Amino acid sequence: MKYLSSLNHFFWKYRLRLLLGIIFIVLSNYFRILSPQLTGYVVNTIVQKVDVAIAAKAGNSFRPKEYDFFVYKIITVLDSKSFGERFFWSAMLLIILAVISGVFMFLMRQTIIVMSRLIEYDQKNQIFTHYQQLDTNFYKTHSTGDLMNRISEDVSRVRMYVGPAIMYFINLATVLGFSIFFMLKASPRLTIVALSPLPILAITIYLVNTIIHKKSQHIQALLSDLTTNAQESYSGIRVIKSFVQEKAMLGFFTQNSEAYKKNALSLAKTEAIYFPSMALMIGISTLITIMVGAIDVLKDPTHHSVGTIAEFVMYIQLLIFPVSAIGWTASMTQRAAASQKRINEFLQTPSCILLPGNPLQPALNKKIILENIDFTYPHTGINAIKNFYLEINPGAKIAIIGKTGSGKSTIAQLLLRMYDVDKGVILYDGVPITQIDLTYLRSNISYVPQDVFLFSETIEKNIAFGLVKAPTTAVKKAAEQANVATEIESFPYGYKTMIGERGVTLSGGQKQRISIARALIKNPSIVIFDDCLSAVDARTEKTVLNNLNLYLENKTAIIITHRIFSLLDFDNIIVLDDGKIVEQGKHATLIKEKGYYAEMYNRQQQQEQSL
Ligand code: ADP
Ligand code: MG
Numbered sequence: 001m002k003y004l005s006s007l008n009h010f011f012w013k014y015r016l017r018l019l020l021g022i023i024f025i026v027l028s029n030y031f032r033i034l035s036p037q038l039t040g041y042v043v044n045t046i047v048q049k050v051d052v053a054i055a056a057k058a059g060n061s062f063r064p065k066e067y068d069f070f071v072y073k074i075i076t077v078l079d080s081k082s083f084g085e086r087f088f089w090s091a092m093l094l095i096i097l098a099v100i101s102g103v104f105m106f107l108m109r110q111t112i113i114v115m116s117r118l119i120e121y122d123q124k125n126q127i128f129t130h131y132q133q134l135d136t137n138f139y140k141t142h143s144t145g146d147l148m149n150r151i152s153e154d155v156s157r158v159r160m161y162v163g164p165a166i167m168y169f170i171n172l173a174t175v176l177g178f179s180i181f182f183m184l185k186a187s188p189r190l191t192i193v194a195l196s197p198l199p200i201l202a203i204t205i206y207l208v209n210t211i212i213h214k215k216s217q218h219i220q221a222l223l224s225d226l227t228t229n230a231q232e233s234y235s236g237i238r239v240i241k242s243f244v245q246e247k248a249m250l251g252f253f254t255q256n257s258e259a260y261k262k263n264a265l266s267l268a269k270t271e272a273i274y275f276p277s278m279a280l281m282i283g284i285s286t287l288i289t290i291m292v293g294a295i296d297v298l299k300d301p302t303h304h305s306v307g308t309i310a311e312f313v314m315y316i317q318l319l320i321f322p323v324s325a326i327g328w329t330a331s332m333t334q335r336a337a338a339s340q341k342r343i344n345e346f347l348q349t350p351s352c353i354l355l356p357g358n359p360l361q362p363a364l365n366k367k368i369i370l371e372n373i374d375f376t377y378p379h380t381g382i383n384a385i386k387n388f389y390l391e392i393n394p395g396a397k398i399a400i401i402g403k404t405g406s407g408k409s410t411i412a413q414l415l416l417r418m419y420d421v422d423k424g425v426i427l428y429d430g431v432p433i434t435q436i437d438l439t440y441l442r443s444n445i446s447y448v449p450q451d452v453f454l455f456s457e458t459i460e461k462n463i464a465f466g467l468v469k470a471p472t473t474a475v476k477k478a479a480e481q482a483n484v485a486t487e488i489e490s491f492p493y494g495y496k497t498m499i500g501e502r503g504v505t506l507s508g509g510q511k512q513r514i515s516i517a518r519a520l521i522k523n524p525s526i527v528i529f530d531d532c533l534s535a536v537d538a539r540t541e542k543t544v545l546n547n548l549n550l551y552l553e554n555k556t557a558i559i560i561t562h563r564i565f566s567l568l569d570f571d572n573i574i575v576l577d578d579g580k581i582v583e584q585g586k587h588a589t590l591i592k593e594k595g596y597y598a599e600m601y602n603r604q605q606q607q608e609q610s611l
Contacts (some may be wrong), residue, residue, distance in 0.1 A: 116163025
């Protein structure tokens with residue numbers, strides 16, 4: 001329960017709605033509780049008419065003082081009327097009471113359920129904002145499914161508590177309060193008799209609910225397996241087909257599906273106990289109320305009237321739903337507490353990237369120094385960068401080359417402060433990266449990652465992604481610079497073509513160039529290309545880099561690649577191996593040194609000639 005207390009500030013935020021909701025609940029129940037009394041009066045009127053002798057014997061107990069003030073006033077007026085009129089007006093009043101109570105019930109849902117939706121919305125935003133602040137490492141260690149669950153499933157469970165559960169609880173409290181108050185006034189003995197089966201009902205429902213919850217959780221897990229299985233089969237269909245594994249996949253699916261079905265059926269069986277047990281309890285309650293009530297009236301008509309029996313039977317009907325909701329409310333609240341615990345756990349996860357208290361915005365196109373940095377990936381312990389020292393002059397064009405796994409991408413990540421270094425410091429114009437405004441830093445670096453990611457959106461929106469607003473001409477220009485414009489324009493919908501499941505399937509090279517266009521449309525101080533032309537042929541690569549010459553003027557460029565270009569005149573070429581710089585210098589110098597670079601260059605030249 002203590003986890004749910006973190007929701008209190010939401011209740012405080014929406015306190016007016018909550019208060020109004022409570023008032024509506026009370027009013028709705030007040031008008032509902034009057035109808036049993038009026039019904040009792042009607043029954044008594046009939047008894048009076050049918051048997052004057054009983055009426056005389058009973059005295060004035062037909063107009064009992066224990067009725068509500070409002071009902072009492074009405075009865076006083078009605079008593080002066082003829083039998084037919086009394087009957088007609090009582091019926092009318094019953095309808096009016098039902099309508100008034102219904103209107104307040106509508107308003108109660110409108111306030112409390114709406115409040116719960118608003119809280120749900122706030123909570124989702126709170127979680128999403130936190131997601132965006134968390135560092136790359138967090139995303140590496142948590143599965144997407146888990147993250148999705150917290151923002152959707154867990155928040156919905158919590159909403160069941162802040163909305164329906166609280167509403168039913170207050171509802172129950174008022175119905176119980178009102179009915180017990182009037183019941184005790186009418187007959188304490190009959191009250192005890194009528195209410196005695198209700199606790200059994202509440203406990204039964206609670207137990208059934210707990211079992212249902214356990215079963216549905218198991219089912220939820222099975223369902224998630226099933227969905228993952230199906231999803232993988234769809235997205236991996238090419239691999240499955242080419243390895244002829246359709247049968248095996250179907251086998252897995254059927255197995256999962258079978259387990260899911262078995263559990264779902266068993267859940268349905270348990271759920272089926274719900275309503276019969278309610279009906280049984282209503283039956284028992286009604287039966288003993290009528291029996292005991294009748295025996296009492298027969299023994300002594302002044303004790304209570306026949307109308308009281310009718311009145312009590314109606315109270316039982318009114319109470320049965322709220323009472324059965326106790327069990328439901330209790331298990332809802334338990335579930336909400338468990339979900340809120342998971343949400344809190346997540347919200348309390350700090351980002352490993354600590355934002356500076358006094359963020360600075362140094363010029364980024366000045367000197368950059370990576371001063372003896374060391375970096376180890378936190379969760380794997382891989383020491384990717386070792387005592388790395390590099391100075392990048394303003395506007396320099398740097399190439400980083402090296403084998404796979406030598407640490408090239410890691411350098412790019414560190415320059416963007418996706419991770420913090422373990423030792424050493426990265427300086428932008430003399431300011432340590434940890435003191436720089438992170439949003440400023442990242443929005444002034446155009447980074448094209450090694451693994452391209454495009455959103456299921458139009459090509460235009462994908463290219464314009466980094467900007468709040470981008471004119472079509474800018475999108476086109478970026479596409480031209482990335483040498484992908486002609487291909488885009490050949491699609492039937494041009495720049496409005498959808499990418500992904502609902503649109504075209506792009507080739508690896510096209511994706512890479514669109515992702516380059518996305519970087520080019522920004523006008524950054526620094527450009528980092530992480531092997532982003534690996535899937536295009538050498539000629540296209542040359543064209544793209546050629547186009548970039550003008551664009552890169554006055555910008556610092558760090559180009560990570562596994563191919564060597566003589567075209568772009570790099571100011572410095574860094575050869576990385578195992579997280580360390582093994583060679584560096586200009587093309588001509590490195591060729592003369594006859595090291596790794598020269599060897600790689602020669603091999604590439606041979607390959608190109610043999611093509
Ligand atoms: P490159 O880009 O040169 O191929 P990387 O910088 O990607 O090399 O990787 C350097 C080393 O760090 C490799 O040993 C790789 O396995 C490891 N590595 C890369 N990314 C991660 C990561 N997110 N988590 C853990 N280890 C990583
Ligand atoms: Mg890489």
